[in-house]
Amino acid sequence: MEHQHGYISDKSAHLKRLKRIEGQARGLQRMVEEEKYCIDILTQVAAMTKALEAVSLALLSEHMSHCVVSAARAGDDEAGEKIDEVMAAIGRLVK
Numbered sequence: 001m002e003h004q005h006g007y008i009s010d011k012s013a014h015l016k017r018l019k020r021i022e023g024q025a026r027g028l029q030r031m032v033e034e035e036k037y038c039i040d041i042l043t044q045v046a047a048m049t050k051a052l053e054a055v056s057l058a059l060l061s062e063h064m065s066h067c068v069v070s071a072a073r074a075g076d077d078e079a080g081e082k083i084d085e086v087m088a089a090i091g092r093l094v095k
Contacts, residue, residue, distance in 0.1 A: 010062065017055050024048040056093055060086070 025048065031041050063086060071082040 010058065014055060014058065017051065021048060021051050021055070024051065053093075060089065060093070063089075 024044065028041065028044055028048065031044065068079075068082045068086055071079040
């Protein structure tokens with residue numbers, strides 16, 4: 001049996017959010033092409049950044065509650081590896 005990732009149960013919701021973010025990116029490109037006001041573009045960049053952060057936090061939460069908890073329950077070396085892995089991911093997110 002293939003390992004299922006923690007986000008599988010919310011996969012459709014994540015895809016919906018990511019498609020919305022993709023639309024925001026296209027909107028930003030259009031705003032630059034149309035030479036819109038800088039502050040309006042920055043406002044949309046901030047909205048897109050928040051949307052990406054929301055997806056990241058949801059995936060992080062699911063990873064912690066599924067993959068990390070499973071590894072911790074197993075109690076082997078994988079638990080430490082999963083914790084190191086998630087800490088590195090958090091580090092990348094907060095930089």
